Amino acid sequence: MDEPVVEIQPYETERDAASALAGDLMALNGVREKLPGKQLRMLDFRLLEKDGGNSAPFQAVIHDPETYRSVMVSGKLSALGEADVRSVRFRPRPDAEEFARAVEAVGSHPELGQVLTRDGAHVYRPMPPLADIEHADGTTDRVVTVGVRDPGGEVKHRVVGVRMRDNAVIPSPAGVPAPASNECETTPGVDDCPDEQPGPRSVRVRVRRGATELWNLVVSRPANSSGTNGSGAELRFVDYRGTRVLYQAHVPILNVQYGADGHAIGCGPTYRDWQNQEACFTADGDDPAGPGYRLCGSAPATILDNGTDSGNFRGVAFHHDGSELRIVSELAAGWYRYISDWRLADDGVIRPRFGFAGVSNPCTCQAHTHHAYWRLNFDIAGAADDRVDEYNDPPLTAGAGAWTPLRFETRRERLPLRRRQWRVINRATQQGYHIVPGPNDSTADAYGAGDLWVLRRRGNEIDDGQGFTTDPVLSRAHLDDFAGGESVDGRDLVVWYGGHFHHDEHDHTPVPHVVGPDLYPVGFH
Structure with missing residues (x-):
């Protein structure tokens, strides 16, 4: 029997086309009216029909990290100017850059920074990833959570928050696990290999x-x-x-x-x-x-x-x-x-x-x-x-x-x-x-x-x-x-x-x- 041969080649997908469309979607008047920020991000894009060609219907979610608001854009590829734009509730998880900012704030905190100098102590991504604070006027403070592990301490795990608009550390944010003296699992969270993106999608x-x-x-x-x-x-x-x-x-x-x-x-x-x-x-x-x-x-x-x-x-x-x-x-x-x-x-x-x-x-x-x-x-x-x-x-x-x-x-x-x-x-x-x-x-x-x-x-x-x-x-x-x-x-x-x-x-x-x-x-x- 012949030996198996596996061939792998780059493939261009509709999501590559979506990346090319991102600028046009973000520039739509309906989007700019709701999202005034300068660094909009397209978080999701999907075609709604198989083999729909240039007239295929689509949906996209665009997020403004400055105002912490998102919109859904729905329409046809052939008529972007007629697309419907409506506000949606969407909270993107912290990316590597944002989490690094939160970690830096925790390291500068007088008490927590001292904990992190101990042997074996380190930070990790916990659950939940966010502990946002919602205000009566409808605005939201984005709070990124950071896990602090101190294997030799009396408190081995605690989850703290960082309010991203001013990098303020919140030692006990609402909705996170209580400080714990026990440890579940034995594998430290290191996740230390390089991320070599971008490659083919x-x-x-x-x-x-x-x-x-x-x-x-x-x-x-x-x-x-x-x-x-x-x-x-x-x-x-x-x-x-x-x-x-x-x-x-x-x-x-x-x-x-x-x-x-x-x-x-x-x-x-x-x-x-x-x-x-x-x-x-x-x-x-x-x-x-x-x-x-x-x-x-x-x-x-x-x-x-x-x-x-x-x-x-x-x-x-x-x-x-x-x-x-x-x-x-x-x-x-x-x-x-x-x-x-x-x-x-x-x-x-x-x-x-x-x-x-x-x-x-x-x-x-x-x-x-x-x-x-x-x-x-x-x-x-x-x-x-x-x-x-x-x-x-x-x-x-x-x-x-x-x-x-x-x-x-x-x-x-x-x-x-x-x-x-x-x-x-x-x-x-x-x-x-x-x-x-x-x-x-x-x-x-x-x-x-x-x-x-x-x-x-x-x-x-x-x-x-x-x-x-x-x-x-x-x-x-x-x-x-x-x-x-x-x-x-x-x-x-x-x-x-x-x-x-x-x-x-x-x-x-x-x-x-x-x-x-x-x-x-x-x-x-």
Whole structure:
């Protein structure tokens, strides 16, 4: 058998076009009326139709850091001057430069600066990332939080705030975990590898054996991924053996909920996390398409593999082990570390995986549950003729078959007692994918919202639009809002799949810190 060959080349995407449009959007009269600042930033851009060309509808979010206000711009590419502009509530997380300013202020504080001179003491990014102060007149003071770890001190962790308009240090901001004498996790948060951006925003990846092309797809690193909060390592235009199987695959929604004990000490009670901040991990190899995309000769090692927050790379690493291509990245959200991982096997099996870890902090000793939601926009041999069937054994109705078509938009539970599974099939070609839940994926509780949704594809439903928040009502995945009862028989479909990981250090039963289903090809051989 021929050896596998992996080719990686730069790929120009619509987000490159979005960067070119940014100046035109920021100059619109409607934008300038609401955002007078001189350093506007475009935080999100999405096209709402597939292959819409120059007349495609779009949405963009533009932020003014001077006034701390944002707007959403909606319109068509061919008529920017007619775009609608409305104010929206959006709080961008602190970038590296802003966090460094906050750290400098903490280091200059008489008491905290002294703490940081002690052996082993250091700062880190905590949760929540912001502790903003809202005033009665509707204005907001932006307060960036900084974690201070003093491993030899009586208080090992404290979270302080810095008011960015005047760099004033707030020793005890509202809404953060209480000072803690205990330590959760043993890995110090260092995240010390260089960030070599900019490289290509996306890359085209091909896997061949001899003259046979097995996989052809586009991959975007988490820093360039789509969605309100990013979506990890993102796959698009995924072809297997020359047949389109996925238009887009990513994890746009990620959240965590703490139990009563955690809430009592200021953890959570929930966090809506983000998936576009990259963390360091170990990946040895070359960067054939430029910084941020590495082809490895040996398996990459994340914090789940080696227990360290250090590394030599951030971005997306690729490694073919002789039977499958692994596409992996490590993410950071405060003290959490997440692993965004895809495995594309030579026989067509797709294994989405998401891993959970953390660095030293005051909260994760308390029982909590993570929820990760994959968005899988299937385009089996084309975009508009797919259906979804559900398997139950024993069947839902006595005398009925095990497979039942799902005809309308719906939310479904994962029922292990019925061996519940699903398949997405193109009605004309009978090709598709069989979705088998992973053994560690668990079943959603009330906050987890659900296990699987079958929905019509709509361009404005990449996610539910919720940015970072600690509010349980807001941070919960609002995917039920998309299930309006429309037909999904022979349509362009999106399957949302939820994986749920419960972490309780008081339960010593070994549990893998990775969730994800297996997707088996149907009718491709």
